[in-house]
Amino acid sequence: xxxxxxxxxxxxxxxxxxxxxxxxxxxxxxxxxxxxxxxxxxxxxxxxxxxxxxxxxxxxxxxxxxxxxxxxxxxxxxxxxxxxxxxxxxxxxxxxxxxxxxxxxxxxxxxxxxxxxxxxxxxxxxxxxxxxxxxxxxxxxxxxxxxxxxxxxxxxxxxxxxxxxxxxxxxxxxxxxxxxxxxxxxxxxxxxxxxxxxxxxxxxxxxxxxxxxxxxxxxxxxxxxxxxxxxxxxxxxxxxxxxxxxxxxxxxxxxxxxxxxxxxxxxxxxxxxxxxxxxxxxxxxxxxxxxxxxxxxxxxxxxxxxxxxxxxxxxxxxxxxxxxxxxxxxxxxxxxxxxxxxxxxxxxxxxxxxxxxxxxxxxxxxxxxxxxxxxxxxxxxxxxxxxxxxxxxxxxxxxxxxxxxxxxxxxxxxxxxxxxxxxxxxxxxxxxxxxxxxxxxxxxxxxxxxxxxxxxxxxxxxxxxxxxxxxxxxxxxxxxx
Numbered sequence: 001x002x003x004x005x006x007x008x009x010x011x012x013x014x015x016x017x018x019x020x021x022x023x024x025x026x027x028x029x030x031x032x033x034x035x036x037x038x039x040x041x042x043x044x045x046x047x048x049x050x051x052x053x054x055x056x057x058x059x060x061x062x063x064x065x066x067x068x069x070x071x072x073x074x075x076x077x078x079x080x081x082x083x084x085x086x087x088x089x090x091x092x093x094x095x096x097x098x099x100x101x102x103x104x105x106x107x108x109x110x111x112x113x114x115x116x117x118x119x120x121x122x123x124x125x126x127x128x129x130x131x132x133x134x135x136x137x138x139x140x141x142x143x144x145x146x147x148x149x150x151x152x153x154x155x156x157x158x159x160x161x162x163x164x165x166x167x168x169x170x171x172x173x174x175x176x177x178x179x180x181x182x183x184x185x186x187x188x189x190x191x192x193x194x195x196x197x198x199x200x201x202x203x204x205x206x207x208x209x210x211x212x213x214x215x216x217x218x219x220x221x222x223x224x225x226x227x228x229x230x231x232x233x234x235x236x237x238x239x240x241x242x243x244x245x246x247x248x249x250x251x252x253x254x255x256x257x258x259x260x261x262x263x264x265x266x267x268x269x270x271x272x273x274x275x276x277x278x279x280x281x282x283x284x285x286x287x288x289x290x291x292x293x294x295x296x297x298x299x300x301x302x303x304x305x306x307x308x309x310x311x312x313x314x315x316x317x318x319x320x321x322x323x324x325x326x327x328x329x330x331x332x333x334x335x336x337x338x339x340x341x342x343x344x345x346x347x348x349x350x351x352x353x354x355x356x357x358x359x360x361x362x363x364x365x366x367x368x369x370x371x372x373x374x375x376x377x378x379x380x381x382x383x384x385x386x387x388x389x390x391x392x393x394x395x396x397x398x399x400x401x402x403x404x405x406x407x408x409x410x411x412x413x414x415x416x417x418x419x420x421x422x423x424x425x426x427x428x429x430x431x432x433x434x435x436x437x438x439x440x441x442x443x444x445x446x447x448x449x450x451x452x453x454x455x456x457x458x459x460x461x462x463x464x465x466x467x468x469x470x471x472x473x474x475x476x477x478x479x480x481x
Contacts, residue, residue, distance in 0.1 A: 381410020
């Protein structure tokens with residue numbers, strides 16, 4: 001349950017960075033949006049009042065004089081009369097209606113309503129003047145009604161302009177004052193936001209960099225040779241946690257491979273030592289020395305010298321100055337020295353032929369690869385029959401590999417015995433010790449695809465095949481394939 005909770009608390013690095021961006025942008029966006037909203041609200045108010053003042057300014061300053069004069073000409077039936085000034089009054093009333101729809105201040109509304117109502121009354125009084133019975137009555141109505149109404153209309157329009165201008169000035173002061181407060185609030189909020197973002201960013205950075213620093217220290221420990229698997233670094237970021245878990249798992253696998261490689265190297269060294277000890281076995285040495293003594297007693301000086309020389313070459317090639325890997329040419333000389341000794345011992349009972357192309361001389365081969373195969377052919381093939389035996393050692397170039405064969409025409413093996421030998425080689429049983437050791441060494445050096453293959457027919461002979469990769473670079477006994 002704790003593990004599941006811990007996993008749920010983890011987040012990807014990209015999500016962490018997105019949260020940091022969100023923490024930065026969202027508060028700033030809110031502040032900017034509030035500021036823009038306030039500015040837009042004041043701007044709309046200011047523009048509306050300014051439009052009202054501008055529209056009211058279109059009211060004719062000569063409204064009263066024009067209307068009064070035209071009405072005087074009309075009542076006095078002057079030659080200059082153009083009729084009643086209905087259009088002037090109608091335009092004044094329409095202007096009042098328009099201003100009234102955009103006005104918000106109480107005094108301004110009262111003033112412009114008065115202008116509208118007076119315009120309507122003025123139109124009525126202008127119509128009533130037609131009903132005057134005489135010139136004097138018409139002039140009386142003109143002075144008592146028309147002149148007074150035009151005076152009031154012009155006065156209220158000027159009042160409206162005054163109130164709106166005062167409101168506009170007041171609004172400018174309010175905007176200036178509010179902007180000061182808004183700017184101070186924005187600066188304060190911005191400082192708080194910066195501090196908060198800095199703290200959050202520092203915390204987030206620490207959550208990312210701290211495990212990376214620990215992981216870097218872990219890498220340095222591995223560079224110094226610490227291949228033990230440790231507890232993974234605890235990280236909040238999923239990617240870093242996955243990297244640490246996989247890294248420790250990889251270190252554990254690498255450590256296992258190193259330990260396995262050490263074990264394989266020890267097994268290889270043990271196999272090489274066993275193989276070397278098998279070559280320098282007392283029985284072979286005793287038999288060879290007995291043969292040399294017999295040759296000397298028989299006064300066969302040349303044969304004895306040849307055998308001593310071959311024995312010296314045999315042991316020199318066995319040691320090979322401590323090298324594990326030698327050239328195919330050196331391995332051929334080793335086999336020839338061994339076959340030369342055995343030829344002298346068995347004389348007419350065996351013959352041999354070693355055919356390795358000179359073009360393959362420079363390629364590398366594990367020391368003591370061919371000699372155990374030849375020895376197996378002698379003791380388990382040629383020696384078990386009465387007829388003269390022949391051992392043939394061949395090497396063939398097959399592309400990126402070399403195929404080595406040791407073939408004899410000895411006693412051969414039955415199907416059961418052949419199956420037993422193959423099983424012994426693969427499973428590491430003690431049967432066929434020399435072959436098993438050679439097979440095991442080849443697989444340790446080159447891989448499981450390499451090794452020995454045996455084919456045999458009872459009464460016909462045995463063929464042992466060894467395939468090795470083409471290797472030319474040898475350094476301090478280490479193969480570079």
